[in-house]
Amino acid sequence: MVGMWDDGRLCHGGDYNPEQWPAATWREDVALMRRARVNLVTVGVFAWSRLEPAPGRYDFGWLDEVLDLLHDGGIRVALATPTASPPPWFSLAHPDALPVTADGVRLHHGSRDTYCAAAPSYRAAARGIAATLAARYAHHPALAMWHVHNEYGTTCHCPHTEAAFRRWLVDRHGDLDALNAAWATSFWSQHYTDWAYVSTPRATQYLGNPGHLLDFRRFWSDTLLAAYVEQRDLLKAANPAVPVTTNYVLGDWVPVDHARWAREVDLVAIDHYPSVVDGGAEEQTALAADLARGWARHGHTRAATPRGPAGPTRADPPATWLLMESAASQIHTTGRAHTKEPGRMARHSLSHVARGSRGAMFFQWRAPAGGAERFHSALVPHTGADSRVFRESVRLGETLDRLAEITAGETTASVALAWDAASGWALRHPGMPSALLDGHAELAAAHRALWRAGYGCDVVVPGDPLDRYRLLVLPALYLADDATAGWVHDHVEAGGHLLVSYLSGVADPHARVHLGGYPGAYRDLLGLRVEEFHPLAADEQVLLSGGGTGRIWSETVHLRGAEPVGTYVGGVLDGRPAVTRHRVGTGTTWYLSTRPDDGTYRRLVTEAARVAGVDPVCPAAPPGVEAVRRAAPGTSWLFLLNHTDRPQRVPADGLDLLTGVPADGEVTLPAGGAAVLREHPR
Numbered sequence: 001m002v003g004m005w006d007d008g009r010l011c012h013g014g015d016y017n018p019e020q021w022p023a024a025t026w027r028e029d030v031a032l033m034r035r036a037r038v039n040l041v042t043v044g045v046f047a048w049s050r051l052e053p054a055p056g057r058y059d060f061g062w063l064d065e066v067l068d069l070l071h072d073g074g075i076r077v078a079l080a081t082p083t084a085s086p087p088p089w090f091s092l093a094h095p096d097a098l099p100v101t102a103d104g105v106r107l108h109h110g111s112r113d114t115y116c117a118a119a120p121s122y123r124a125a126a127r128g129i130a131a132t133l134a135a136r137y138a139h140h141p142a143l144a145m146w147h148v149h150n151e152y153g154t155t156c157h158c159p160h161t162e163a164a165f166r167r168w169l170v171d172r173h174g175d176l177d178a179l180n181a182a183w184a185t186s187f188w189s190q191h192y193t194d195w196a197y198v199s200t201p202r203a204t205q206y207l208g209n210p211g212h213l214l215d216f217r218r219f220w221s222d223t224l225l226a227a228y229v230e231q232r233d234l235l236k237a238a239n240p241a242v243p244v245t246t247n248y249v250l251g252d253w254v255p256v257d258h259a260r261w262a263r264e265v266d267l268v269a270i271d272h273y274p275s276v277v278d279g280g281a282e283e284q285t286a287l288a289a290d291l292a293r294g295w296a297r298h299g300h301t302r303a304a305t306p307r308g309p310a311g312p313t314r315a316d317p318p319a320t321w322l323l324m325e326s327a328a329s330q331i332h333t334t335g336r337a338h339t340k341e342p343g344r345m346a347r348h349s350l351s352h353v354a355r356g357s358r359g360a361m362f363f364q365w366r367a368p369a370g371g372a373e374r375f376h377s378a379l380v381p382h383t384g385a386d387s388r389v390f391r392e393s394v395r396l397g398e399t400l401d402r403l404a405e406i407t408a409g410e411t412t413a414s415v416a417l418a419w420d421a422a423s424g425w426a427l428r429h430p431g432m433p434s435a436l437l438d439g440h441a442e443l444a445a446a447h448r449a450l451w452r453a454g455y456g457c458d459v460v461v462p463g464d465p466l467d468r469y470r471l472l473v474l475p476a477l478y479l480a481d482d483a484t485a486g487w488v489h490d491h492v493e494a495g496g497h498l499l500v501s502y503l504s505g506v507a508d509p510h511a512r513v514h515l516g517g518y519p520g521a522y523r524d525l526l527g528l529r530v531e532e533f534h535p536l537a538a539d540e541q542v543l544l545s546g547g548g549t550g551r552i553w554s555e556t557v558h559l560r561g562a563e564p565v566g567t568y569v570g571g572v573l574d575g576r577p578a579v580t581r582h583r584v585g586t587g588t589t590w591y592l593s594t595r596p597d598d599g600t601y602r603r604l605v606t607e608a609a610r611v612a613g614v615d616p617v618c619p620a621a622p623p624g625v626e627a628v629r630r631a632a633p634g635t636s637w638l639f640l641l642n643h644t645d646r647p648q649r650v651p652a653d654g655l656d657l658l659t660g661v662p663a664d665g666e667v668t669l670p671a672g673g674a675a676v677l678r679e680h681p682r
């Protein structure tokens, strides 16, 4: 099945919007795509108003022609359903399907995503256009996969949503007693005596109920998933052989539980746009890719992934996913677009490929002259093909072609970072003791520490098998039910090591606090009890023994068997434990009661990894050189990415697939460049 999109090569291409251009440009596009070795393009993402200009009146002529042209050019198509942007006629005919914000404002047509995913008329129209596309194109020879919708993530508070939310709550809680208990509604007179009294969490006078907000997030993730699944089923019914996916948008504002969704897609696909420039873009890229690989392990692709052309057969094929969108040349920071330096786009692409992506795709193929995103970067920029960006994209196409064999390898890691969407959502509640809490930032800080120390890591969700990992890290994994606590305990009892950061295991799945001392779910494993929190001001830091600092958070930690590794220096916590270590069986558990500065965090994970017997991927790699390994039985591939502006020498052996030059004991990476070594049999 997945073979339809797999021609043994890595994918190169991106969003292609022929509807924005005259037919003459389509021909030039196909010629340029061939030059850049583009082999997959996403077509039709926002084309609904051009496909169905009036209700029930279709215009497929242009799409027929484009698909044929692409097919003749040997370029495969991820054909999108255009449901992320209903046409103006739809919004006019169905004002009840326009989304309503939490404070009751109904949004209007004029951008994209102006629909409510719970509105029956929207869902019917979305099924309608999906089924019409399926009937026409399900057997088109250019069709490699279906791309449903675009970046599911927008929310709504209209009456349709409210009714659907109540139905979901009845399913989840059974009766109102259970809901009242879960949401602790005796607080502030919120006790419900009729389902009709329960609304979505609208704008209200003061703090909303944490359980209510959390359930709304879960409900909305399920609602969006149902909208996806009904389109997927229609597409599958038309031709079961064609894989179906949707592109994930990342960020903990997104009300989507991506791990849960992964079971419903044939291929996990993510869009990734770093939001910071210096260094941080590379770290964010690595984290996004590690997240995607973690989700892919839950998906169908694992079972269905084909072998690479030269790869060995193996019982357990690598978890494959696809970078569906990235930016050819810009990093959009707050208020400014930073132009990527030469070579940076390729390094970002290779970082994704090293971590399991089946290629590197971009938004967008050609920069449009008009429209809201006219200044977004593209593989073919406004300047045209005679441009640095297009030349780099041609080089990337060549690079990706040389790397086809690496798809046989699995990205290796002995450290697991645990993450679940609901913990991130719960930490955002405004009634938390600090407004600085940000689950995704805690995940990123732990990942950054590991990344900078050179360790590979997998991102897992509670319940995932842990047998291959020596060290499990819980970065503010706030919610813990019995199953999650049992999962962590089992890991330690089996001899695994554990590193826990503050606020992990503090609350149950309804965001109610586990009583008796924090962190209720893990205090026995950690050999301590936290009595009080001391959140820090945004500009405040605490000194730690050993010279480091802590930010955001500090705590009164009482030892119950653990030993201090670092203590607070000065202030009310002077001399008290800040970082602790505890022996449990043959494993060690570590606790961080504050957010250490990056250098301290890095030293701590290095020590925890050393004790756990875990080595960095390439211990001799100099600072600024990222190393990632993919391995298959008998073979491995070492990706070395030089993020510095100087050439770097790295002790290594193997054949550099990018240059064809053997590395015998050492490889020199050009400034900002990369090497991918097929290592000698290991």
Ligand code: GAL
Pocket (backbone or CB within 6 Å): 150, 151, 249, 271, 273, 325, 363, 373, 376
């Ligand atoms: C993505 C989206 C694209 C485009 C891009 C710009 O999130 O899917 O359609 O808007 O962002 O960065």
